[in-house]
Amino acid sequence: MKFEGNLGRIVLPACLIRGHCAVCGARETSVCGSLDDRGLDELSALSQPHEAAPGESLYDEGDSADAYFNVTSGTVRVVKLLRDGRRQVLGFAGRGDFLGLAIKGEFVAGAEAVDRVRYCRLPLGPFRALLERRPALQRRLYQIVADDLAAQQDQLLMLGRKTARERVAFFLFKIAARGAKDAVELPMSRLDIADYLGLTIETVSRTFTQLRKAKIVALPKADRIVVLDPPRLEALAEGGSQN
Amino acid sequence: MKFEGNLGRIVLPACLIRGHCAVCGARETSVCGSLDDRGLDELSALSQPHEAAPGESLYDEGDSADAYFNVTSGTVRVVKLLRDGRRQVLGFAGRGDFLGLAIKGEFVAGAEAVDRVRYCRLPLGPFRALLERRPALQRRLYQIVADDLAAQQDQLLMLGRKTARERVAFFLFKIAARGAKDAVELPMSRLDIADYLGLTIETVSRTFTQLRKAKIVALPKADRIVVLDPPRLEALAEGGSQN
DNA sequence: CGTTATCTTGACGTACATCAAATGTCGTGG
DNA sequence: CCACGACATTTGATGTACGTCAAGATAACG
Numbered sequence A, B: 001m002k003f004e005g006n007l008g009r010i011v012l013p014a015c016l017i018r019g020h021c022a023v024c025g026a027r028e029t030s031v032c033g034s035l036d037d038r039g040l041d042e043l044s045a046l047s048q049p050h051e052a053a054p055g056e057s058l059y060d061e062g063d064s065a066d067a068y069f070n071v072t073s074g075t076v077r078v079v080k081l082l083r084d085g086r087r088q089v090l091g092f093a094g095r096g097d098f099l100g101l102a103i104k105g106e107f108v109a110g111a112e113a114v115d116r117v118r119y120c121r122l123p124l125g126p127f128r129a130l131l132e133r134r135p136a137l138q139r140r141l142y143q144i145v146a147d148d149l150a151a152q153q154d155q156l157l158m159l160g161r162k163t164a165r166e167r168v169a170f171f172l173f174k175i176a177a178r179g180a181k182d183a184v185e186l187p188m189s190r191l192d193i194a195d196y197l198g199l200t201i202e203t204v205s206r207t208f209t210q211l212r213k214a215k216i217v218a219l220p221k222a223d224r225i226v227v228l229d230p231p232r233l234e235a236l237a238e239g240g241s242q243n
Numbered sequence C: 001c002g003t004t005a006t007c008t009t010g011a012c013g014t015a016c017a018t019c020a021a022a023t024g025t026c027g028t029g030g
Numbered sequence D: 001c002c003a004c005g006a007c008a009t010t011t012g013a014t015g016t017a018c019g020t021c022a023a024g025a026t027a028a029c030g
Helices: A037-046 A124-133 A135-161 A164-179 A190-197 A201-213 A230-237 B037-046 B124-133 B135-161 B164-179 B190-197 B201-213 B230-237
Strands: A048-052 A057-059 A067-073 A076-081 A087-093 A110-113 A117-123 A183-185 A217-221 A224-227 B048-052 B057-059 B067-073 B076-081 B087-093 B110-113 B117-123 B183-185 B217-221 B224-227
Touching (some): A037 A124, A087 B135, A164 A183, A164 A224, A164 A230, A201 A217, B076 B190, B117 B124, B124 B135, B164 B183, B164 B201, B164 B224, B190 B201
Antiparallel strands (some): A057 A110, A076 A087, A183 A224, A217 A224, B076 B110, B217 B224
16 A cells, blocks of 8 residues: 555644644653644644554555654554565554654655554654754654664564563563553554564464463453563563573 | 773774874764764764774673774674573674664663774763764764664564575675675674574574575685675575575 | 454474584694 | 694484464454
C-alpha cells in the first residue's frame, strides 16, 4: 500500500484554540514536551494529524522519506522484509513514539498500524526549519535517536545470543515495563511477536505456556498478560541461566 | 579492564602546525570533514589522541560515558556481554568511525581494539560546546547517528531471519564494500565474526569453505578474502533463495 | 450459531551447536 | 634454517533447540 493513499484523510480536529498539539495526549511523553506554547503553535501549524486502520501502513520501506511521524495513540509495528516474505519486526511504537528517524532518502523500514492508530505527520522541510529555531527540540530529537540506538543494541544481543525462553521474557518484560499496571494489553498478534523475536508463532505460544506453568506470568486472555514474578522475569530476560 | 588505564598514555604527536586534526588521515571520512580550518584547530585543542594494543578496551559497557571516540586507524569491535559469557559483537569500526554514540549516562556497549588501534578521545563537555558553535558539525553528527540506526536495522533483520549462509555472505559483502580492492583483509578472528553473526566459529568456518567451493569467494589466507562473484554474494546476503 | 481466523498442542525434521580431533600458522629459540 | 609449542582454523561425528507440518481448541464475527 502506498503512503500517498493516506495523505488526503485528515481525521482529527485540526483547529482548536491553541492548535491540536496543545491538547494532544502524547505531548508530555514525546518531543513536543521540549516546546513552550509558542513552539507548540508552530508545531500545530506544520503537523498533519492522521488515522490508520489496523493493518494499514503509515509508510512502506523504500518510500521516499519526506516526513517524520509521531504516534499519538494505538500501536505501530516497524517492519523489514526479505524478498521471499521473511519478516523482521524491528519494534513496536506507541503513544509519543517518533518514527521515520532511520532514513537515507528513503525509509529503510515500513510502519504498519497494529490496531487503530492516530498519528501526526511532520513534513521534513517545515519540521527541520522549526528545529533550527528551537535548539531544545533539536537536542530532544538527538536524545531520542541515541536512545533508539541503545535499545536496538539490546535487541541485537537478544536476536544474536538469547534462547527462545529468554527472548519471550525480554519481550514481556519490556511490554510490562511500559504499562506499569497489573494487567497489560498485547495488541499485537502472535505472528507479530514471533517476527519481533526471530521465532515462530508455535515457539512463542509454547514458551508462553512454559512461563505460565512456571508461575512467572499469567495469561487470563490471549492478548493480556499479568507479570506474577517481575524479578524472575527480568533475570530470565537478561540471560539468567536459571530455568 | 578499566578505561582509566588508558587515560595517561598520549601516544600520537599532539602538536603540529595546525594541530593534529589537520594532518589526520581520517579527516575526509569522519565528522571532521564538516569543519573548516578554524573548526579543525578547535577540535585539535579538545581531542586527545590515544593508542590501544590488540585486545585492549577503549571503554567498557557500564563505564560512565564522558566522551565520544573517533577511530583514526585499525579496527575496533563493539561488544555486549551476557553474565554467563555469551557475547554479541554489534559491529566493527575502522578509520573515521565514531564510537560512544549510544549512551545513557553510561556506555551501553564496550569497545575493544581488534588490532593496533589509534583513536581520538573527545570529552563530551568541550565537544558539545563546539557542537553548539558549529551547526554543520551537529548536522553531520546527527546524520551519522541516523545512518548507524539504519545499519543496525539491517543487522536486526540479519540476526532475526537469515540463514548461516546468508549471514556470512552479508558480512563478507559489507567488508568487501568498504575495501573496494581485490583482496580485503579480515583483521578480526573467526570468533569475532561468529559473535557478530550470532553463530559459532565452526559454522562460520564451514560456511566459508562452502562459499569457496561455490566459487563465490576465494580465501588465499585465513585473514584475506577475494570476492569472485559480487552479484551472487550480494544476492545471497539479501536473502536470495538461490543456493 | 455456524464460519473463519487465531492460538495452542502434538509429532517429527533439520539447521546449527557441541564435542572432538586433525591441520595449519606463527613466533621463538636452538 | 629448522624444530617446537601454542593457538587459530578447519573438518568430522553427534546432539538438540527450534522449525515445520498437522490437528484441535478458542475466540472473534457476521
